[in-house]
Each structure stands twice: as C-alpha cells, then as structure tokens.
Amino acid sequence: MNTTISRAITAAVVRGKGAPFTLEEVNIREPEGAEVLVRVVATGMCHTDLIVRDQLYPVPLPLVLGHEGAGVVEAIGPNVTRLAVGDHVVMSYGFCGGCSPCDHGHMSYCKEFFGRNFGGSDADGKCAITDRQGEAVHDHFFAQSSFATYAISTEDSAVKVPKEAPLELLGPLGCGIQTGAGAVINTLGVRPGSRFAALGAGAVGLSAVMAARVAGAAMIIAIDVVPERLALAMELGATHVINASHEDVVERVRELGGGGVDYALESTGRTEVLRQGVDVLAGRGTLGVVGAPPLGHEAAFDVNDLLLGGKSIRGIVEGDSVARDFIPQLVELHRQGRFPFDRLVKFYDFEDINQAAEDSERGLTLKPILRMAR
Known part of the structure; x- marks a missing residue:
C-alpha cells in the first residue's frame, strides 16, 4: 500500500522547442495499478530524445524525456505480480497488451504505440510529474521519462535483468541497441x-x-x-x-x-x-x-x-523485439564477450546532460549514458 502521495525528485525538463534541458526539482506520484517506480541508476540518450526536444515529433511541452533507463524497483503498484522491490530492471517501450498486434507478440506495432510512447501522459491522459508550482509536466515518454532520478514505468515495460550485470551500462538495450x-x-x-x-x-x-x-x-x-x-x-x-x-x-x-x-x-x-x-x-x-x-x-x-x-x-x-525476452539475451551475449556494446558508450554525469546532447549531435559520442548521483 502506498504511504505517500508523491516524492521529490530531480528531472531534466524541456520547456520550449529546442530549449536546453534544465534540471528541476519536481514531484512524482507513487505507482498505481500495474506500475512500478524505478530509481534510475543511469539512462542512455537517443537521437529520438533530441528530435522530440526539437519538436520534429509533436510531443507536448513541458516534458521529461529519456527512454533508455536502467535502475532499481523502489515501489510497486497493487496489481504488479512479476516484479518486486529491489529488482534490477531495464525500461523499454510502452504497449497496450490487448490489441491484435500485441496478442500476436508484435508489441512494437501496438495500435496505441504512438500515444503510449509519444503522448506525454499515461493512457488516461494523466501525468505522474508536477513541478514546484503544482503544474503538470508531461511524462510517460516511452513509458518511462527516465531523464530523472525516478521514473514511473509499467510492469510490462520494465525488464528484469540479473543483479550481477553492470546496471549502469544496460539502459541503451531498452531502445537503440535492441533496435x-x-x-x-x-x-x-x-x-x-x-x-x-x-x-x-x-x-x-x-x-x-x-x-x-x-x-x-x-x-x-x-x-x-x-x-x-x-x-x-x-x-x-x-x-x-x-x-x-x-x-x-x-x-x-x-x-x-x-x-x-x-x-x-x-x-x-x-x-x-x-x-x-x-x-x-x-x-x-x-x-x-x-x-x-x-x-x-x-x-x-x-x-x-x-x-x-x-x-x-x-x-x-524497436527491432521487432519482445523486450522481456530479447534484452536478457543481449545481456547474456555481452557477458560472453560476443556483443561488446560497451565499446559504443561514454558516461556523463546527469548535470552534464546538455554537454552529452551536444556531443551526440556533433558525432563525438555514439551513445551517451547519463549517470545519476550515487
């Protein structure tokens, strides 16, 4: 049972077309239904984050982006059955789970894919994040909005990974690498x-x-x-x-x-x-x-x-991937030394998010990963 209504977190917010990311103290509600609250350890930065920042895809602002998050489950909603507090997870894309493509195992072609990943809110049109003035900040970007110290995801979109795997490295498996x-x-x-x-x-x-x-x-x-x-x-x-x-x-x-x-x-x-x-x-x-x-x-x-x-x-x-199955396979291939995707990444502190974006756009960094404060 949730004992608090919300908690204070730090998030990188985009407030205008092409504007820089600004780190703000915001509030995030506790998980509901089949949701999980994830303490973000690290999150990759993808080209899609930057084209949405620049509004080439029309996602409403202000907005918290980030869709290659990895972290630790801190709280679970009452309908969660497969994940537990303390699990290490990689967050991936959102899908409804009930349409014909989802029923046939093609979740990345879900009939609600655009709305659930680019809609700026949950399936009911509600945001989980509010700023210090109590105004809603759009979120649920790719079912996570992981440019933040905490993120709300769904049980279906959060993939459990082995605790011995290097969690801060794994976030990009949720989108770019798996694609x-x-x-x-x-x-x-x-x-x-x-x-x-x-x-x-x-x-x-x-x-x-x-x-x-x-x-x-x-x-x-x-x-x-x-x-x-x-x-x-x-x-x-x-x-x-x-x-x-x-x-x-x-x-x-x-x-x-x-x-x-x-x-x-x-x-x-x-x-x-x-x-x-x-x-x-x-x-x-x-x-x-x-x-x-x-x-x-x-x-x-x-x-x-x-x-x-x-x-x-x-x-x-998303590489036609069923994330729950494919991400652990990639983790295992990396463990075996057969898929060295760590060669693609460069780590940045969260507060250096704008430098990471600039380096990515200039082609200096293939895959930035933002590390949250320990």
Missing part, C-alpha cells in the same frame, strides 16, 4: 554465410554490425562518413567499410558483394541513403528501415528494380 540488434536477428533473420550492409555506423548501425557477426554473416559492410566510426566497425565485426564521402556506395557494395548484399539496414533517417539501401540489394534482398526522418518525409526508388529484383523494404520498430 539495431533486433533488426538483424528478429526482423531480417540474417543467415550464416550471408552478406549484410549497415548504412550508418552510429550506435544503432554498429549494434547491427555486432549482431550480424553473432548471426554468422560472412560479409559485413559498414558505411558511414566518419573515419573513427568505420575503424570501430572493423573492430566490432565488419569485414569491409566504405566511407560514403569518398566512394560511390552502391558501386562499391555491388563490387564487394558480387552484385549486392542479401540484407541491408538503413539507420541514418536520410531518404537519399534509404534509396542507396534499395540499390545495394542483390536479387530478393531485404532492406530494413529504422532511421526516422521528420514526419511527412518521402523517399523514392526505382519501382522496376524493386519489382524485377524481388526486393523487399521493411519498416522496423
């Missing part, structure tokens, strides 16, 4: 001996490179314009790299792959790169699309190339 790895393993189903190309070698693309290696791809091509990222890609499992600012991507991939690749993944959100992704496919190849441009952007491709080549284009959300 890249899941696209390769769950969606594309990359086969041993196959040819794979990652168009974009950011955190998502490099996660895909590592997953392609786990899957046994014989050729793994990483494509980017940043030499340091391409060098890291070689260390993480790429067999070839292409600097898109120096080489013709389509021509070079076709040369390396003997006509193209079996699978490709576009993670840049640039429509011209998506076109390259279609063009680098060999016959009956599949392009996965995870990069998100601003809403309303359209891409073009040669219809006859798609048709006569039997090619496929597949949109992918």
